Every structure is written in C-alpha cells, then in structure tokens.
Amino acid sequence: MSDCTLYGSYTSPFVRHCRIVLLETGRPFEFEETNYDQSYANSPTKRVPFLRDGDLHYYDSSAILHHLRDKAGQKFLPTPADTELYALANTVLDTAVNIFLLERDGISEYQSDYIQRQKDRVQSGLKALDGTDLSFDGTPGDPILRIACLLAWAEYRKRFTFSQFGNLAVMMDEVGALDAFQQTAPPPQ
Ligand SMILES: N[C@@H](CCC(=O)N[C@@H](CS)C(=O)NCC(=O)O)C(=O)O
CATH class of the missing domain: 3.40.30.10 (Glutaredoxin)
Incomplete structure (x- = not known):
C-alpha cells in the first residue's frame, strides 16, 4: 500500500x-x-x-x-509570468465549473446577472489565454497543463468550443498527444 x-x-x-x-x-x-x-x-x-x-x-x-x-525536485510555477498564466487559467476553470454546477441546479444567467458576468469572464479569460505565448519544449509546465485540463473538460462537458482561438487549439493538439494526458482522459459518457 x-x-x-x-x-x-x-x-x-x-x-x-x-x-x-x-x-x-x-x-x-x-x-x-x-x-x-x-x-x-x-x-x-x-x-x-x-x-x-x-x-x-x-x-x-x-x-x-x-x-x-x-x-520530485522540480519547481512549481518558477516565474511570476508562470503564476500569472496559471492563475488566469485557474480562474477560467473555476468559473466554468461554477457555472456548470449552478446550471445543474437550474440557475442560469436568466436568474442571475452574476452568472452572466461569470460567462463573460470565461470568454475574456479564454481570449487573454489565447493571446499568450503557449509554446513549450517537450514537457509542458503547470500553466499549460492547467489550460489543457480546462479545455479538455470544456469539450467533455460540452461547455464551450475553442476552435476560434488558434493558439489554444494548437497547444491542445500538442498536449493531447502526451502519454500522461491520454492516460488521464475522463471516461466516455
Ligand atoms: N480550488 C480547488 C477547486 C476544486 C473544485 O472545484 N473541484 C470540483 C470538482 S471539478 C468540486 O469538487 N466541486 C464540488 C463543489 O463545488 O461542492 C482546487 O484547485 O482543488
């Protein structure tokens, strides 16, 4: 054990x-x-x-x-820029999950202006993420992994598409090819 x-x-x-x-x-x-x-x-x-x-x-x-x-003797978020990118991805993910759970309870932007603000935050966050340098050399760091987990979850739960965000789509193709990413895919629904 x-x-x-x-x-x-x-x-x-x-x-x-x-x-x-x-x-x-x-x-x-x-x-x-x-x-x-x-x-x-x-x-x-x-x-x-x-x-x-x-x-x-x-x-x-x-x-x-x-x-x-x-x-593992590795650094989590080595630079302030890494922290900024990770935090932005995390905010978008946290917000998207919050909207998803509230919608499951029947609460949407029609009942709450704050949900509309949350939805706007997801879109502006995705745009900002797409405008960032998302290149990586072989092994992605935690900011890129967090963005990839966010986008894959959004696809899985049919929350939003991101094909209009070219940088995000390219990054997702690269991360999607990695073993550890494939091994952790959610079960078919
Ligand atoms: N800040 C937390 C967020 C975790 C989170 O939101 N987990 C969701 C599942 S994806 C959850 O357990 N939600 C249950 C709830 O909100 O009561 C973390 O990074 O671990």
Whole structure:
C-alpha cells in the first residue's frame, strides 16, 4: 500500500492535473474515487481533489501540485509570468465549473446577472489565454497543463468550443498527444 493517496473523481479537471503530475513524476500513489457526498464529509473545502501523503494533507489542487513538484525536485510555477498564466487559467476553470454546477441546479444567467458576468469572464479569460505565448519544449509546465485540463473538460462537458482561438487549439493538439494526458482522459459518457 502506498503512503500517498489522491482522492477525487475521474471527471474533475483539477484532479486530472494532479494525476498527470503524479504519472509524470513517477510517484507511486493510490487513487480513491470520491463522490460529492464523500468530499462534503471529508474535506473542509468540500471539493476534490485532496491528497494524503504520510502525515501531510492537502485540500487544493495547487497545494497538491506544489507538494508533488517539491518531492520530485522540480519547481512549481518558477516565474511570476508562470503564476500569472496559471492563475488566469485557474480562474477560467473555476468559473466554468461554477457555472456548470449552478446550471445543474437550474440557475442560469436568466436568474442571475452574476452568472452572466461569470460567462463573460470565461470568454475574456479564454481570449487573454489565447493571446499568450503557449509554446513549450517537450514537457509542458503547470500553466499549460492547467489550460489543457480546462479545455479538455470544456469539450467533455460540452461547455464551450475553442476552435476560434488558434493558439489554444494548437497547444491542445500538442498536449493531447502526451502519454500522461491520454492516460488521464475522463471516461466516455
Ligand atoms: N480550488 C480547488 C477547486 C476544486 C473544485 O472545484 N473541484 C470540483 C470538482 S471539478 C468540486 O469538487 N466541486 C464540488 C463543489 O463545488 O461542492 C482546487 O484547485 O482543488
């Protein structure tokens, strides 16, 4: 039994990013599938992912990634520009997931102006991401991985398309070809 257990779902883009980095860094780990009720009961954020590594517990994907990179002797977000790009991608992802969960409860922009603002934030965020240098040399860093997890999730959940964003589409083709990305694809629905 491994000391390191990641708790999450096979559909969450935040969990996927952690699974990719666990595979890439070769860290032995167990994955415990965790549903909505279990994350409600077992995490103070009531979300997935969360990680137990020996005595350490982390309850946010960014903290988990930072921990895994440290353990592998790698740097999480080496520069302020990396942090800016990661934060922008994370904001778009968090916003898109929030809209998705509210819509499942029957709340959309017709009931809430704030949801319209959230939708506008997703579009302006995608445009800004597309306007950024997204090139990478063989192994993408965490900002690129986060964008790829966001776009793949949006396709999977049929949230929005991004073919109009040329840079994002090219980047997605490149990341989509990587082993760890393919191995962590969500199950067919
Ligand atoms: N900031 C968190 C976000 C995680 C998150 O939003 N996870 C979603 C699944 S994709 C979740 O568990 N949502 C349940 C809820 O909002 O109650 C992280 O980076 O780990």
